[in-house]
Amino acid sequence: MTPKKMAIIATKGALDMAYPPLILASTAAALGWEVQVFFTFYGLQLLRKDLNGIAISPLANPAMPMPMPMPVIVSILPGMEAMATSMMKAKMKKKGVASLEELRSLCLEAEVKMIACQMTVDLFDFQKSDFIDGIEYGGAATFLGFAGNTDVCLFI
Amino acid sequence: MTPKKMAIIATKGALDMAYPPLILASTAAALGWEVQVFFTFYGLQLLRKDLNGIAISPLANPAMPMPMPMPVIVSILPGMEAMATSMMKAKMKKKGVASLEELRSLCLEAEVKMIACQMTVDLFDFQKSDFIDGIEYGGAATFLGFAGNTDVCLFI
Amino acid sequence: MTPKKMAIIATKGALDMAYPPLILASTAAALGWEVQVFFTFYGLQLLRKDLNGIAISPLANPAMPMPMPMPVIVSILPGMEAMATSMMKAKMKKKGVASLEELRSLCLEAEVKMIACQMTVDLFDFQKSDFIDGIEYGGAATFLGFAGNTDVCLFI
Numbered sequence: 001m002t003p004k005k006m007a008i009i010a011t012k013g014a015l016d017m018a019y020p021p022l023i024l025a026s027t028a029a030a031l032g033w034e035v036q037v038f039f040t041f042y043g044l045q046l047l048r049k050d051l052n053g054i055a056i057s058p059l060a061n062p063a064m065p066m067p068m069p070m071p072v073i074v075s076i077l078p079g080m081e082a083m084a085t086s087m088m089k090a091k092m093k094k095k096g097v098a099s100l101e102e103l104r105s106l107c108l109e110a111e112v113k114m115i116a117c118q119m120t121v122d123l124f125d126f127q128k129s130d131f132i133d134g135i136e137y138g139g140a141a142t143f144l145g146f147a148g149n150t151d152v153c154l155f156i
Numbered sequence: 157m158t159p160k161k162m163a164i165i166a167t168k169g170a171l172d173m174a175y176p177p178l179i180l181a182s183t184a185a186a187l188g189w190e191v192q193v194f195f196t197f198y199g200l201q202l203l204r205k206d207l208n209g210i211a212i213s214p215l216a217n218p219a220m221p222m223p224m225p226m227p228v229i230v231s232i233l234p235g236m237e238a239m240a241t242s243m244m245k246a247k248m249k250k251k252g253v254a255s256l257e258e259l260r261s262l263c264l265e266a267e268v269k270m271i272a273c274q275m276t277v278d279l280f281d282f283q284k285s286d287f288i289d290g291i292e293y294g295g296a297a298t299f300l301g302f303a304g305n306t307d308v309c310l311f312i
Numbered sequence: 313m314t315p316k317k318m319a320i321i322a323t324k325g326a327l328d329m330a331y332p333p334l335i336l337a338s339t340a341a342a343l344g345w346e347v348q349v350f351f352t353f354y355g356l357q358l359l360r361k362d363l364n365g366i367a368i369s370p371l372a373n374p375a376m377p378m379p380m381p382m383p384v385i386v387s388i389l390p391g392m393e394a395m396a397t398s399m400m401k402a403k404m405k406k407k408g409v410a411s412l413e414e415l416r417s418l419c420l421e422a423e424v425k426m427i428a429c430q431m432t433v434d435l436f437d438f439q440k441s442d443f444i445d446g447i448e449y450g451g452a453a454t455f456l457g458f459a460g461n462t463d464v465c466l467f468i
Contacts, residue, residue, distance in 0.1 A: 004304040009466070011332060014199060020167060020311070032303070035375045041328060086219045095279050123407050140339045148316040148345070149305045154165070154311040155332070155466040160460040172353060176323060176467070181454045187458070193443050307460045310321070310467040 004033040007147040009155045013042030015054050015085060015100075021156045022046070022103035028152075029110035037107070038143045040117035043156075044124070045118055048133045051100050055085040108134050115143060163303040165311045169187040170196030171210050171241060173257075177203070177312045178259035184308075187265035193263070194299045196273035199312075202281070203272055203287045207256050211241040264290050271299060316345040319459040321467045325354030327366050327397060327412075334358070334415035335468045340464075341422035348453045349419070352429035355407050355468075356445055358437070359443045367397040420446050427455060 006028045010021040021043070025035050039047050045054060093099075098106070106112065114135045120126075121137065128137075145151045162167045177199070181191050186242040188213050201210060249255075254262070263270065270291045277284075277293065284293075303309045318340045322333040333355070337347045342388075351359050357366060404411075410418070421427065426447045432438075433449065460464045 006300075006304075007464075009332075010330075017167075020165075020197070023296060024300075028300055031297060031300060033300075041332070076368070091279065095277070097279060119409070121404065121410060134392060140335060141343060143393055144318075144336070144345075148318075150464075152163075152300070152309045153305075153464045153466065154309065155468050156311050162456075162460075176321075176353070179452060180456075187453060187456060189456075192374055194333075247435065253431070305378060308319075308456070308462075308465045310465065312467050 004028070004031070004145075005150040006035045007036045007143070007150045007153040008035070009143075009147075009153075010037055010039045010043035010046060011041040012055060012156060013045035015088060017156065018046055018054055019103070021154075022100060024154070025112045025154075026103050026106040026110060029112050031108065033151075034116065035107075035110075036113040036143070037145050038115045038117060038138075038140075040120050040140075041089050044116060044120050044126065045133055046104070047114065047135055048101070049130065049132055051104075052101065060102070070111060104132070110131075157299040159160070160187070160308070161302075161306040162189050162191045163299070163306045163309040164191070164193045165299075165303075165309075166193055166195045166199035168264055168312060169201035169210060171244060173312065174210055174256055175259070177310075178256060178263060180310070180312075181268045182259050182262040182266060185263060189307075190249060190297070191263075191266075192269040192271065192302050194271045194273060194294075194296075194305050196296075200272060200276050200282065201300070202256070202260070202271065203291055205286065205288055207260075210256065224229050260288070264288075315339070316343070317343050317458075317462040319455070319465040320347070320349045320460045321408045321455075321459075322349055322351045322355035322358060323353040323467075324468060325357035325366065327400060328413055330358055331415070332456070333466075334412060334419060335467070336468075337424045338415050338418040338422060341419065341424050347419075347422075348425040348427065348455070348458050350427045350429060350450075350452075352432050352452075355392065356428060356438065358412070358416070359426065359447055361442065363416075363443055366412065368409075379464070414465055420444075438449050 006025070008021045008025055012018065025037050028035050036077055045051075089099075115138045116131060117133055118137045119137055121128075162181070164177045164181055168174065177193055181193050183250075184191050245255075271294045272287060272291055274293045274295055276282075315337055318337070320333045320337055324330065333349055337349050340347050358362075401411075427450045428443060428447055430449045433440075
């Protein structure tokens with residue numbers, strides 16, 4: 001039987017939306033699917049060696065379940081972004097959710113093909129040395145060639 | 157003729173992005189499609205019994221058409237989030253757009269299968285009693301089994 | 313050989329997320345694919361004659377690479393939204409990235425079918441004269457008819 005194929009375009013770089021591409025890619029790969037992820041725009045942050053800069057903002061997230069109601073004006077005070085980020089990370093660790101680094105390693109071990117968008121690399125003046133090993137560099141046209149033959153293609 | 161199939165991964169919980177999964181799911185179901193929606197991350201908010209907490213933020217939404225230009229600093233004043241939410245709701249009601257509750261009921265009546273992401277339920281310490289009846293609980297792997305055989309699969 | 317088909321649902325109207333639908337649609341069309349884009353919610357902004365109102369917000373974008381770290385409280389000061397927008401536009405121009413207007417023209421020349429969501433037009437009291445020529449007006453049900461027969465369908 002031909003394995004299922006999945007293509008993901010990962011465009012977000014904040015902590016909450018960094019999880020879905022890595023969770024979906026590693027889950028599909030574990031099911032034996034062939035998976036390619038194209039990291040573009042802010043999604044490129046997920047390929048950096050150091051993922052500590054990935055943060056979550058309580059701003060503009062009225063849907064985020066907070067321990068207590070927090071007026072918007074409080075959430076813009078200095079330090080609240082860092083506080084929301086560390087609260088979320090602590091909660092995930094306590095609940096046994098894998099870290100971004102762990103999920104990314106799982107993807108690479110399962111031979112998920114990870115592609116950095118060359119245009120975004122150039123736009124933000126990133127260096128190849130900023131990124132982890134084992135990835136490729138390419139453009140949207142090449143990626144569409146794969147995406148056009150997949151069973152599932154997601155824009156995240 | 158085999159009916160078309162659609163899978164939706166609903167990850168957002170703010171008022172504006174709460175509409176698309178419910179509009180698309182109910183529209184496809186009305187066309188006779190088989191539809192499954194997987195509610196995960198903030199999207200889980202859409203399965204709560206009480207949808208009154210779903211709000212919209214004028215922050216970080218420079219694309220939102222407002223009646224008059226509003227500097228960012230004004231939009232963080234206490235009460236502006238509630239004001240934007242009630243303005244949007246009033247506008248939708250006046251224009252005859254169905255409410256989230258109505259769209260959700262339409263989906264259930266049309267046998268859209270609604271699945272709560274068990275991992276997110278655990279992560280945010282939700283109780284099953286927080287959610288409406290008639291839904292299922294499951295994981296990403298099971299959902300991908302359905303998604304891999306659909307005609308349309310969307311990440312919202 | 314039957315050409316590949318792509319459907320895009322474009323729902324965002326901020327500068328950063330305005331690019332992906334237009335880049336992907338024009339790239340796919342250049343590869344000979346048949347492409348339709350359905351502009352709904354804030355995505356309708358991309359069909360306006362005047363695209364100067366499309367802005368980027370440094371708020372709630374902790375993933376945005378800024379020249380220097382910027383506390384959240386600074387980013388809400390009046391003028392920072394305009395400043396982030398002009399910085400991003402200047403960077404893109406310097407790097408040779410096409411403007412939104414150029415990409416949109418490429419799409420129209422390549423016969424990408426661009427459809428404005430009639431419900432959103434009504435909801436926000438837009439006039440047809442606000443929009444560029446060469447587009448169509450329609451609903452979600454009609455669009456799903458096309459989307460159900462595509463190779464790639466994306467919600468952006």
